[in-house]
Amino acid sequence: AQKVTQAQTEISVVEKEDVTLDCVYETRDTTYYLFWYKQPPSGELVFLIRRNSFDEQNEISGRYSWNFQKSTSSFNFTITASQVVDSAVYFCALSEAHSNDYKLSFGAGTTVTVRA
Amino acid sequence: DTEVTQTPKHLVMGMTNKKSLKCEQHMGHRAMYWYKQKAKKPPELMFVYSYEKLSINESVPSRFSPECPNSSLLNLHLHALQPEDSALYLCASSQSHAGTSTDTQYFGPGTRLTVL
Numbered sequence: 001a002q003k004v005t006q007a008q009t010e011i012s013v014v015e016k017e018d019v020t021l022d023c024v025y026e027t028r029d030t031t032y033y034l035f036w037y038k039q040p041p042s043g044e045l046v047f048l049i050r051r052n053s054f055d056e057q058n059e060i061s062g063r064y065s066w067n068f069q070k071s072t073s074s075f076n077f078t079i080t081a082s083q084v085v086d087s088a089v090y091f092c093a094l095s096e097a098h099s100n101d102y103k104l105s106f107g108a109g110t111t112v113t114v115r116a
Numbered sequence: 117d118t119e120v121t122q123t124p125k126h127l128v129m130g131m132t133n134k135k136s137l138k139c140e141q142h143m144g145h146r147a148m149y150w151y152k153q154k155a156k157k158p159p160e161l162m163f164v165y166s167y168e169k170l171s172i173n174e175s176v177p178s179r180f181s182p183e184c185p186n187s188s189l190l191n192l193h194l195h196a197l198q199p200e201d202s203a204l205y206l207c208a209s210s211q212s213h214a215g216t217s218t219d220t221q222y223f224g225p226g227t228r229l230t231v232l
Binding site: 032033035043044047091096097099102103104106107108109 | 147156157158159161171172204208210221222223224226228
């Protein structure tokens with residue numbers, strides 16, 4: 001079963017628009033970690049954020065913000081005032097503590113295109 | 117410093133060639149990973165080394181042979197590959213100082229491999 005679902009395959013916006021990427025996860029573990037990574041065309045996966053299951057506080061980092069809601073098993077990501085440099089594939093991922101298997105369950109990814 | 121380096125950036129090889137991919141990190145991380153990523157897909161885990169010992173082999177064909185000479189280096193030896201093995205190969209590392217499997221994974225820029 002898919003543990004992480006990113007329902008949006010592609011999103012295209014004009015510069016300065018806000019864009020929200022959805023991530024829904026599924027786990028029976030009580031201790032788990034959620035991640036967002038950015039993959040620009042160059043290929044490198046860039047780590048953006050790590051959140052543990054006990055910390056539902058939303059987080060803001062510059063133009064990026066994250067909304068973690070355990071009640072809906074969602075960990076959504078918003079880019080405010082998007083820029084062309086934000087164009088990339090964004091992956092949401094889940095790591096479960098009790099599996100102890102080092103695995104990151106990735107979502108399928110959402111391709112964001114920001115047009116000038 | 118969260119840098120993972122990989123060489124070469126690009127590699128073209130024939131099906132009878134033997135080549136190696138190299139990955140290096142100097143963050144003192146004790147877990148290192150190889151991933152394979154096909155176009156428009158999320159990364160797929162291949163191997164995990166923890167404290168320089170192979171912890172996980174995700175049923176990878178024997179034409180891929182990993183090696184961890186020391187805590188900073190990870191190699192992937194390639195032999196008799198098939199055209200379908202063409203992909204982006206990503207290396208990652210994580211702290212894992214207590215053997216924990218859920219620490220943030222930091223990725224290198226990848227090697228784009230083409231098998232002719």
